[in-house]
Amino acid sequence: MNETLNLISRVIPIFLLLGIGGLINKKRILTDNAIENLKKLVVNFALPSVLFLTFLRLELQPSHIIIVIVMILLNVFLLIYGSKLQKRVSKNHEYFKFLIPGFEYGMLGWSLFSGAYGIANAGSIAIIDLGHELFIWLLFVPIMLRRRDGVSDTKTTVSMVIKSPVLMGIFLGIIFNLLNFKDFFFNFWFGNSIVTTLDYLGALTVPIMLIIIGYGVKIKKDSLKDLGILLLTRMVVLIPIFFIVGYWLFLNVLNLSQIYLHALFTLLILPPPFIVPIFMKRDGHESTYVNNMLTSYTLISIVIFAIYYIFTGGSYI
Numbered sequence: 001m002n003e004t005l006n007l008i009s010r011v012i013p014i015f016l017l018l019g020i021g022g023l024i025n026k027k028r029i030l031t032d033n034a035i036e037n038l039k040k041l042v043v044n045f046a047l048p049s050v051l052f053l054t055f056l057r058l059e060l061q062p063s064h065i066i067i068v069i070v071m072i073l074l075n076v077f078l079l080i081y082g083s084k085l086q087k088r089v090s091k092n093h094e095y096f097k098f099l100i101p102g103f104e105y106g107m108l109g110w111s112l113f114s115g116a117y118g119i120a121n122a123g124s125i126a127i128i129d130l131g132h133e134l135f136i137w138l139l140f141v142p143i144m145l146r147r148r149d150g151v152s153d154t155k156t157t158v159s160m161v162i163k164s165p166v167l168m169g170i171f172l173g174i175i176f177n178l179l180n181f182k183d184f185f186f187n188f189w190f191g192n193s194i195v196t197t198l199d200y201l202g203a204l205t206v207p208i209m210l211i212i213i214g215y216g217v218k219i220k221k222d223s224l225k226d227l228g229i230l231l232l233t234r235m236v237v238l239i240p241i242f243f244i245v246g247y248w249l250f251l252n253v254l255n256l257s258q259i260y261l262h263a264l265f266t267l268l269i270l271p272p273p274f275i276v277p278i279f280m281k282r283d284g285h286e287s288t289y290v291n292n293m294l295t296s297y298t299l300i301s302i303v304i305f306a307i308y309y310i311f312t313g314g315s316y317i
Contacts, residue, residue, distance in 0.1 A: 011306045014115050017207055018302065021214020035215050039107075042208050047106055048169030050119070050202030051126060053195065055173025056185060058123040063254040064130075070245060071131025075101045079140065081237060089229055095276065095286050098144060099230055099293055102136055103270035105129045106166055108298060111209040113266045116309050117259065119202070124256075125263035130170060136273060137161050144279040217299045223292035230293055231300065238268045262312065269304045271297035 024030050030038075082100025090096035103109060105125075113125045142157050161167055176185070185191040219227075246261045277290050 007310045010116050011309055014112065014210060014302070014306065017210035018214030018217070021211040022217070024211065025215045030215075035212055038208055038212055042205055042212070043106065044165045046201050046204040046208065047110065048165040049198040050110070050122075050205050051166060051169040052173040053198050053202060054119075054123050054126045055170055056177050056182065058127070058173075058177065060174070060177060063256065064127050066249075066254065067127055067260075068131035068134070070249065071128060072135050074241060074245070075132060075135040076139070078102075078234075078237070079143075082233075085233060089233060090226070093226070093286065093289050095280055095290055096230070098140075098147075098276055098280070099272040099290065100234060102140055102273040102276075103132060103267050104272065104274050104294075104298070105132060105267060105270065107209055107274050108213060108301065109267055109270045111206045111213070112302065112305050113263060115206050115210070116305070117262065121259050124259045125266060126170070128260070128263050128267055132267065133167055133170065136275070137164060137167060140273070141275070141279055144276070148279060148281050213298060213302075217295050219296045219299060220292055223289075223296060226289065227293060227296045227300075230297065242268055262309075265308060266305060269301050269308075271301055 078101035079097075082097035085100070086094075086097045109125065109129070110122065114122045137160060138157065141160060145156065176182075181191075185195050242265055246264045250256045250260045250264065251258070271294050274294060276294070277287060280286065280290065
């Protein structure tokens with residue numbers, strides 16, 4: 001019983017921070033513009049900082065390359081799967097197919113996983129997300145731009161990758177890791193000062209992001225049918241994928257620790273990427289649909305994660 005209460009105590013802060021966000025919204029303590037500015041703070045500084053340090057500290061292994069490839073292929077499959085189902089299950093919503101692949105790691109996944117399992121174990125979900133990020137910026141976003149503008153050139157794609165603080169944090173962390181710069185960052189006084197600064201910035205990620213998510217989460221009754229269709233369509237393939245990739249590949253073939261299984265589960269239950277509204281056409285009907293799906297799906301994801309964490313015992317050996 002004490003162990004169960006201990007696990008519950010690890011997820012209660014997540015819901016408390018979400019509740020604070022909801023209270024801030026209800027009391028109008030912060031404006032929508034202020035919340036958007038907080039998002040920019042996290043996306044441009046806090047999250048890249050923590051990802052840089054995560055990949056810098058990570059002991060990179062050959063199995064990580066396999067994970068990256070698998071996650072790219074998984075999302076490509078989901079993209080094709082969503083396109084095939086578009087006319088059958090959601091013909092009234094042309095952006096349904098863009099809500100099937102991809103997962104909101106930066107704004108939600110990192111906060112949930114780190115909040116429950118600890119930042120020290122976040123390297124597992126960061127590795128799993130790497131292939132996902134490559135898919136999003138190198139394939140998913142260009143396809144959305146082509147759908148919106150009728151064209152998507154290589155120059156635009158490269159520019160977006162270079163300008164993505166999250167990707168830059170990941171890539172720089174990997175590069176300095178491979179170049180064996182750990183001694184400079186952790187044993188030299190100046191490098192250690194940089195790490196301390198980035199640690200301070202990274203510490204902002206979990207609380208601020210959960211407050212922002214709590215501020216924006218809403219479930220509208222008139223969108224429940226569409227939400228049910230989206231959830232069912234995704235879960236009918238994601239659940240088998242979790243068992244095949246998680247238990248067979250990660251645990252049996254690659255002999256990874258259980259934390260990678262939990263990281264995979266966390267990623268797969270996340271809502272579609274929050275960047276979808278940014279790269280879609282200006283269409284009131286479709287914009288409302290996409291935003292309703294993202295906010296409603298977010299709350300469902302948080303509840304599922306909390307239940308999973310409690311019932312699996314939070315173990316990661």
